[in-house]
Amino acid sequence: MTRQTGRVHLAQLRLRDFRNYPRLDASFVPGFHVLLGDNAQGKTNVLEAVYLLATLRSFRGVGGAQLVRHGAAGYFVGATVVGQGNHEIKAYWSVKERNLTVDGRPVRRLNEYYGTLRAVVFCTEDLQLVKGVSRGRRRFLDLLLAQTQPGYLARLLRYTRALRSRNALLRQPRPDDQILEGFTHELIELGNQLMEARRDLVPRVSVLARAAYGRIAPDTDELTLDYTPSVRGDFAVELAKARTRERTLRTTVIGPHRDDLVLRLNERSAAQFGSEGQKRTLAVALKMAQAEYFSAVHGVMPVLLIDDVMGELDARRRAGLIPLLDLAHRSGGQVFMTCTEENWPQELGTGLHRWRVEKGTLRQQG
Ligand SMILES: Nc1ncnc2c1ncn2[C@@H]1O[C@H](COP(=O)(O)OP(=O)(O)O)[C@@H](O)[C@H]1O
Numbered sequence: 392m393t394r395q396t397g398r399v400h401l402a403q404l405r406l407r408d409f410r411n412y413p414r415l416d417a418s419f420v421p422g423f424h425v426l427l428g429d430n431a432q433g434k435t436n437v438l439e440a441v442y443l444l445a446t447l448r449s450f451r452g453v454g455g456a457q458l459v460r461h462g463a464a465g466y467f468v469g470a471t472v473v474g475q476g477n478h479e480i481k482a483y484w485s486v487k488e489r490n491l492t493v494d495g496r497p498v499r500r501l502n503e504y505y506g507t508l509r510a511v512v513f514c515t516e517d518l519q520l521v522k523g524v525s526r527g528r529r530r531f532l533d534l535l536l537a538q539t540q541p542g543y544l545a546r547l548l549r550y551t552r553a554l555r556s557r558n559a560l561l562r563q564p565r566p567d568d569q570i571l572e573g574f575t576h577e578l579i580e581l582g583n584q585l586m587e588a589r590r591d592l593v594p595r596v597s598v599l600a601r602a603a604y605g606r607i608a609p610d611t612d613e614l615t616l617d618y619t620p621s622v623r624g625d626f627a628v629e630l631a632k633a634r635t636r637e638r639t640l641r642t643t644v645i646g647p648h649r650d651d652l653v654l655r656l657n658e659r660s661a662a663q664f665g666s667e668g669q670k671r672t673l674a675v676a677l678k679m680a681q682a683e684y685f686s687a688v689h690g691v692m693p694v695l696l697i698d699d700v701m702g703e704l705d706a707r708r709r710a711g712l713i714p715l716l717d718l719a720h721r722s723g724g725q726v727f728m729t730c731t732e733e734n735w736p737q738e739l740g741t742g743l744h745r746w747r748v749e750k751g752t753l754r755q756q757g
């Protein structure tokens with residue numbers, strides 16, 4: 392299965408005016424870190440900062456402004472990443488200024504930045520992967536591809552730009568045919584590449600997700616992941632056929648921006664027919680698959696960020712997650728897990744680094 396050749400960990404985290412942290416300087420060894428504390432103390436905020444360093448996004452789906460501590464002008468998040476070379480990451484954000492550097496050099500292209508730190512988050516919002524609209528599932532696929540395939544992100548960004556321009560043109564009363572033709576050409580070329588990458592990815596992730604689901608599900612449900620592109624035949628032909636509809640709706644009606652990933656349990660849509668428990672299990676299985684996929688491709692376990700979900704899972708399902716946590720542990724990776732004193736999973740045993748989170752402060756407890 393997973394071949395580990397390298398190890399990467401977050402050795403230091405520095406926060407300034409990030410969420411409810413005026414200032415945080417913490418050092419972390421590899422291994423298992425548990426962040427304990429009451430509600431609303433800042434546990435999830437720490438995971439959010441780590442995820443932000445890895446992906447430049449909040450897993451809570453908010454923009455920069457919400458991450459700035461109330462009353463402050465901007466936030467700073469910095470990290471020392473150790474393994475396969477040491478790196479200093481610094482990210483500053485304010486309404487007026489954004490700044491991202493690695494080892495003191497400004498980052499010009501996002502695709503060069505990704506990979507400096509890899510993280511997979513397990514959080515309540517994951518349930519939306521199963522229950523929510525297709526956008527979340529496209530994002531799931533795009534993140535997997537952006538972090539494993541050189542060039543994918545650049546193509547995705549170019550596709551999105553072409554799509555935006557094309558839609559803006561379609562909204563005009565009399566779109567210029569020649570300009571439209573230009574955007575259409577770009578859309579098709581890039582769109583085909585995106586669809587090919589997704590088509591190729593899904594079966595690989597599917598195998599991992601099925602196995603993960605099998606490990607955590609209390610029954611014998613059979614999980615399938617089906618890539619469902621909005622374009623069924625030739626993109627150029629389908630797009631030409633859609634011209635009348637495009638004229639009426641004034642937008643690009645087909646293309647990878649409308650793709651979906653259909654999740655089925657025993658051949659039935661999990662979103663429509665799955666129980667709450669099944670959906671939750673499936674969401675966790677998708678994230679386990681993501682972590683295992685990164686680990687298989689890069690030979691390095693990503694940092695695992697586990698926000699409260701252990702408390703939401705019953706004992707049987709928790710047990711299914713433990714082999715992945717153990718693997719992260721044994722392979723010199725890192726796990727950060729939040730919980731309150733009450734839902735603290737006893738089965739995790741010893742060898743943990745415990746941290747107490749209180750009103751925007753972090754204190755090591757041994
Ligand atoms: N931009 C912000 N500025 C200051 N405080 C914030 C900001 N965003 C969230 N908070 C505070 O952070 C706390 C919630 O942190 P969180 O990490 O979600 O808590 P928990 O420990 O329950 O995971 C709340 O007290 C909230 O008011």
Ligand SMILES: [Mg+2]
Pocket residue numbers: 431434435436698699729
């Ligand atoms: Mg929380």
